[in-house]
Amino acid sequence: MRLERLFVFPILFCLGCKPPTPAEQMDSMLSWLATARMTGDGWLRHTTPDTYSRQTLELSSERIGQIASDLLKSPPSEVDTATLDTLFTRSRIRVKAMARLIAAKNAPDFGRQLDSLDADEKLVKQLADSIEHRQ
């Protein structure tokens, strides 16, 4: 019985994976934006090393892009799709730019991008709250 379960598991896992809800996707998006912000903060304060910070920002940008693309396939009705798309694209590009600024060791421009990312994150949070509120 136990051994059968070990073999059945991978099949069940593939068939039964529950797709995330829009609210969950927005939480994921916020998580990666916050990761980018915390990493960026850490780099400016020298609490995280260059290579790790750059790689984590690149990863965050990638994940933001992935979540955005999944979310926009079946967007929530409560929010304007074009707004979401613009906001997500802007964040993704911004985080990617921040990674390049680390490579260039350009702290002043990096700081400005970080502040803008903070504003982006707040906007996404407002949109996420409106989706959650109406569900």
Next chain:
Amino acid sequence: MKKILQVTLGIVTSVGGFLEIGSVTTAAQAGAAFGYELLWAILLGTLCLIFLVEMSGRLSAVSKHTIVAAMRERFGFPFFFIVLVGMTLVAFLVLIAELGGIGFSLQLLTGIGFPWWAIPVSLLVWLLMWKGTFGLIENGASLLGLVTISFVVAAIKLHPDWSGVAAGLAPTMPQSDKAHYGFIAVSILGASISPYLMYFYSSGAIEDKWDESYVGVNRFIAGFGMTFGGFLSMAVLIVAALALQPRGIQVDTFDQSALSMTTALPRWGFYLFAISMLFACFGAALEISLAIAYFFAQGFGWNWSEDLEPSKDARFAFVYTIIILIAAVPLVFGIDPLKVTIMSMALTAATLPLAIIPFLFLMNDPVYMGKHRNGWIGNSVVAIIIVISFVLAVISIPLQIIGG
């Protein structure tokens, strides 16, 4: 007094059990998602392990047999073989995750991707087993594992609300996301109550030549060792609860969990996290490889000991060589150790009854235990753990699908 120094066996067992990539990941996920609400799962896992590990040590000290040897003798070859297959499959997955964890830690420190580390890391683990003695592994891994105390330092520096922490030690139902909560709870229990810990500890007691005079100190070693590990695991949860949860950061990748220590320890936190994980996963990889090799050797009746040269216990050495070699392969191809970890935790939970049920019989068998058989407390605890393990076995896979 000298016996107390054997506490290193307890420490290395618990570091390898509580602070390996699975436990740290699930504790960090728990803290980031639910704050202190899942501390009770770590507490429960710790209590179960204290009893199970103490019994493993007592069995070996009194009967001079390991759990596996006693299981083969008492239950026969067919039962032994079923447990061998189940245990090896699950432990092998955990080994892949640990080797990946070492690679991840090196990636954090150097920026070089973890697949590149798969082969050098596996070679190093293998070399330590090939040339090292049990004492070297036991003492070395537990000494190095002490760097994980930095998690406790970080937790204290973040000034947690201790009344909230205390409240988290009692089970509660979450307001929302019940499936995810259940999944993490099961993963924490699956990550802590790992059968390979019992097999390793029981074999370690024989390697360290314990006898009946160690029964008393074994209680201390098991109790202290597992409590040490449990505390450290709770510290990881608390740090994530205070550093990541307020920011809304979920722990989906290892990179994210590395951020948790930077709030409390700005200058060194990142490096302490990476080094702690490096040593903890290393200890775990050694422990699991040994546990699998011990299982084969003891069950089939081969020569075995880490203190012997490989040519003198050739089949034992062959088993750990082969499993380490094969475990490196998926990592070279970039399989995500975190995904392997999560799957292995659920599977450990699913196969727990197989490991625990024989215990109830062995710990009451006068042939093996003599006058040191379990009392009513010990038997009640094992019975409760068996019930927990059945519940986990039934719900772990559906929860993985729904809440994972």
Next chain:
Amino acid sequence: MDLVRDVMDKKLVDRKECEMGRVDGLVMHVGPSSQPRVTHIVVGGTTPWMRLGAPFSRISARLARLWGPKRTEPVRIPWSRVKTVGKDIKLDVLARDTGAIDWEIWIAHHIIERIPGSGTEEEE
């Protein structure tokens, strides 16, 4: 003596305390007018796999023909060589002479000793 409890699956050690496997089976002589008695201990080969079922036994026989010391028959040790039956079963034999550690020797010579740092197997 309870054969299942006291003998089956017990560890075997030789004259020099070398571990030589476990009791995988027993051969008994059942005479027309005498009590059944154990004549041999059986170690290895397809014997333990037969306890799982015939398919396992066939697979193990096939694998044994392809690889290793190419020993397909299990090792039989006369019951008269049993010195004591306790936690382990002590035998008045040398492991090497019985064939019970053929696999150990084969793996040592063909694989383990080819890797540097393995130490050399001492002649027993």
